[in-house]
Amino acid sequence: MSAGKFIVIEGIEGAGKSSAIAVIEQYLQQQNISFDKTREPGGTPLAEKLRTLVKEPCDEQITPECELFLMYASRSQLLHNKILPTLASGKWVIGDRHDLSSRAYQGGGREFNNDVIDSIANITLNGFKPHLTLYLDIEPELGLGRAQARGELDRIEQEKIEFFHKVRNKYLELANQDETIFIIDASQPMDKVHQDIRAVLGEQIGASDQ
Ligand SMILES: Nc1ncnc2c1ncn2[C@@H]1O[C@H](COP(=O)(O)OP(=O)(O)OP(=O)(O)O)[C@@H](O)[C@H]1O
Numbered sequence: 001m002s003a004g005k006f007i008v009i010e011g012i013e014g015a016g017k018s019s020a021i022a023v024i025e026q027y028l029q030q031q032n033i034s035f036d037k038t039r040e041p042g043g044t045p046l047a048e049k050l051r052t053l054v055k056e057p058c059d060e061q062i063t064p065e066c067e068l069f070l071m072y073a074s075r076s077q078l079l080h081n082k083i084l085p086t087l088a089s090g091k092w093v094i095g096d097r098h099d100l101s102s103r104a105y106q107g108g109g110r111e112f113n114n115d116v117i118d119s120i121a122n123i124t125l126n127g128f129k130p131h132l133t134l135y136l137d138i139e140p141e142l143g144l145g146r147a148q149a150r151g152e153l154d155r156i157e158q159e160k161i162e163f164f165h166k167v168r169n170k171y172l173e174l175a176n177q178d179e180t181i182f183i184i185d186a187s188q189p190m191d192k193v194h195q196d197i198r199a200v201l202g203e204q205i206g207a208s209d210q
């Protein structure tokens with residue numbers, strides 16, 4: 001049995017990740033590829049507890065370092081207890097966020113430099129990388145507007161708009177340097193966004209050995 005592949009969807013809040021994941025699910029089902037889904041931070045019982053700690057509004061100031069370590073602590077649990085065993089079983093994994101989020105939020109947003117993040121990422125991931133990442137690019141004003149319409153904002157969603165501009169700029173910078181990351185214009189009507197996602201999947205999965 002060949003190992004599965006890890007497909008990740010990325011983007012700021014309200015970019016449309018959850019709806020995009022439904023499109024990927026449908027695509028894989030049509031190809032008779034079995035898969036599991038994960039989300040980050042979270043995706044295992046302990047990682048979900050860490051997600052709550054990092055996302056819920058807190059009276060005590062959470063330091064940027066604490067936030068960074070909680071994200072990678074969660075990712076380590078998810079990688080070893082969920083992603084790697086699932087891929088080894090031959091199933092694919094669809095990830096709602098992965099390492100690129102830390103690079104964009106903690107690197108771009110909180111301004112940790114690349115060397116710091118690289119060294120923590122190396123310890124945590126040991127070179128592991130998604131096979132394919134779809135980055136849904138959207139202006140923060142538009143994305144956050146969509147997220148706000150949906151309900152209460154979590155601790156990170158309550159950041160100022162400048163924070164999300166720094167996050168977006170870092171996403172774009174990194175996506176442009178990596179040929180496994182595809183940028184989708186998420187400001188388009190949903191039908192068009194989903195059509196663009198299916199086109200990338202068709203090219204990338206169609207061209208694979210599956
Ligand atoms: N292309 C689009 N045009 C208009 N509305 C959209 C589009 N894509 C998603 N939406 C709507 O915007 C809202 C946010 O989308 P969604 O929940 O998929 O975003 P998300 O990226 O998963 O956000 P989060 O990071 O908060 O999980 C939803 O109500 C969704 O229906």
Ligand SMILES: [Mg+2]
Pocket residue numbers: 017018
């Ligand atoms: Mg979502």
